[in-house]
Amino acid sequence: MAQSQSTVDNGVNVEALLGAREALTETPEAAKFVWRASCTWKNGTHSHSSVKGYFGLGEEHNHKTEFSFDADHPEVFASEDKGATPVEYVLVGLASCLTAGVAAVAQHRGIQLRSVKATLEGGMDIQGILGIDSNVRNGFDGIKVTYDIDADASHEDIEALVAQSQKRSAVYDIITNPTNVTVEVK
Amino acid sequence: MAQSQSTVDNGVNVEALLGAREALTETPEAAKFVWRASCTWKNGTHSHSSVKGYFGLGEEHNHKTEFSFDADHPEVFASEDKGATPVEYVLVGLASCLTAGVAAVAQHRGIQLRSVKATLEGGMDIQGILGIDSNVRNGFDGIKVTYDIDADASHEDIEALVAQSQKRSAVYDIITNPTNVTVEVK
Numbered sequence: 001m002a003q004s005q006s007t008v009d010n011g012v013n014v015e016a017l018l019g020a021r022e023a024l025t026e027t028p029e030a031a032k033f034v035w036r037a038s039c040t041w042k043n044g045t046h047s048h049s050s051v052k053g054y055f056g057l058g059e060e061h062n063h064k065t066e067f068s069f070d071a072d073h074p075e076v077f078a079s080e081d082k083g084a085t086p087v088e089y090v091l092v093g094l095a096s097c098l099t100a101g102v103a104a105v106a107q108h109r110g111i112q113l114r115s116v117k118a119t120l121e122g123g124m125d126i127q128g129i130l131g132i133d134s135n136v137r138n139g140f141d142g143i144k145v146t147y148d149i150d151a152d153a154s155h156e157d158i159e160a161l162v163a164q165s166q167k168r169s170a171v172y173d174i175i176t177n178p179t180n181v182t183v184e185v186k
Numbered sequence: 187m188a189q190s191q192s193t194v195d196n197g198v199n200v201e202a203l204l205g206a207r208e209a210l211t212e213t214p215e216a217a218k219f220v221w222r223a224s225c226t227w228k229n230g231t232h233s234h235s236s237v238k239g240y241f242g243l244g245e246e247h248n249h250k251t252e253f254s255f256d257a258d259h260p261e262v263f264a265s266e267d268k269g270a271t272p273v274e275y276v277l278v279g280l281a282s283c284l285t286a287g288v289a290a291v292a293q294h295r296g297i298q299l300r301s302v303k304a305t306l307e308g309g310m311d312i313q314g315i316l317g318i319d320s321n322v323r324n325g326f327d328g329i330k331v332t333y334d335i336d337a338d339a340s341h342e343d344i345e346a347l348v349a350q351s352q353k354r355s356a357v358y359d360i361i362t363n364p365t366n367v368t369v370e371v372k
Contacts, residue, residue: 010229010230011229011231011232012231013230013265016263016264017264017316020263020264020316021318024312024313024316024318025318028313028318028319031311031313031318032309032310033309033310033311033312034308034309034310035271035273035274035307035308035310035326036274036277036305036307036308037274037277037278037281037306038281038304038305038306039281039282039304039305039306040301040302041288041289041301041302041303043197043289044196044197044198044199044286045197045198045289045290046197047282047285047286049277049278049282051270051274051277051278054260054274056262056312057262061260063260063270064261064267067269067270067274069255069270069278069282071278071279071282072286073286074247074249075250076243076247077202077203077206078198078199078203078206079199081249081250083253083282084253084255085221085240086278086279086280086282086283086286086356086357087221087356087357087360088221088222088223088237088240088253088279089275089276089278089279089357090275090276090357090360091221091222091235091237092225092235092237092255092257092272092275093272093273093274093276094367095224095225095233095235096225096233096235096257096272096275097257097272097273098369099225099227099233100230100231100232100233100258100259100272103229103230103231113227115226116226116227117225117226117227118224118225119224120222120223120224120225121220121221121222122220122221122222123218123219123220124218124219124221124356125214125217125218125219126217126218126242127214127217128356128359130203130206131354132207132210132211132217133214137363138354138356138358138359139356139357139359139360139363139365140365142366142367142368143365143367144367145367145370146370146371146372147370147371148371148372149371149372155371158371159371162371163369168315168324169315170272170310170314170315170324170325170326171273171275171276171325172324172367173314173324173325174276174326174361175360175361175365175367176364176365176367177323177325178361178362178363179326179327179328179329179361179362180328180362181280181328181329181330181331181358181361181362182328182329182331183284183331183332183333183348183352184331184332184333185333185334185335185341185345185348186332186333186335
């Protein structure tokens with residue numbers, strides 16, 4: 001706590017987060033969030049998704065703006081490449097989740113960040129999605145994240161920072177552990 | 187096959203995909219893809235990710251354009267809401283993956299689609315990410331996907347279409363099964 005009141009400023013309001021943690025410990029019902037997206041098929045493998053409303057702290061909220069995303073398959077899959085591929089969206093989610101965590105943990109630990117860059121690679125044998133070999137999974141066979149961080153801290157402290165971000169990351173959990181997905185047709 | 191040569195046109199080149207499946211059965215090495223994203227921290231929980239190059243069919247490729255994405259946390263987390271949250275990116279990935287699959291399978295089965303819309307909801311108890319209760323997971327406690335599909339097919343055939351899309355979906359696999367993620371600091 002003392003450290004977070006220093007002159008270190010990564011732009012994360014740690015006091016507000018610690019306050020929220022205290023408040024939600026008293027009222028755990030308010031900690032239940034629902035995140036949403038909707039997706040409209042355009043043509044071929046091209047779709048348009050949007051993100052606007054979510055539920056949390058007991059009520060509905062809207063993002064300040066509606067966020068819109070085109071997704072598609074690339075030309076090597078005989079598609080038109082009108083957006084990032086769905087699996088690249090997953091990498092963006094993982095990268096941004098871990099990076100936000102790095103900033104928040106750094107602020108809490110009194111570490112001034114100068115720059116943070118993550119590079120992600122996910123291998124995938126497309127024999128899975130093409131149905132060539134049922135022993136090959138559809139998804140990534142693994143993901144490698146490499147951080148390049150310039151901060152006012154030792155390499156050891158930076159590694160500990162990244163490890164703590166992983167430990168609290170929603171998307172890291174979603175990818176490394178199974179989640180139940182129910183798909184229904186109206 | 188006969189059906190895919192009918193007048194049904196969902197904009198998916200099924201012949202090319204079937205050709206690729208045949209070619210990759212002969213040369214399985216070419217089926218190894220690597221998808222990438224890079225992420226640069228901006229300030230606070232705000233980051234900027236980009237997607238451009240990928241590897242597959244034995245060589246490097248670039249998307250026709252570089253795709254860029256801002257991610258952030260919302261104002262209720264004392265952030266500036268400059269982009270969708272990381273977990274919403276995961277929902278966009280899932281929605282777009284299943285929707286591309288619906289179009290591809292429909293084309294293969296000779297089903298003309300008129301409209302396809304998916305609505306996704308992922309519940310999350312933020313006691314996990316805030317570190318209030320270590321028994322609460324960080325990620326979604328489950329995801330519900332609801333499809334509203336207008337197509338030239340029975341409700342039963344549409345349900346089978348969606349089920350087949352799930353079976354071949356990369357992102358559905360990534361979310362419902364564990365994937366190894368390695369995080370390193372340079």
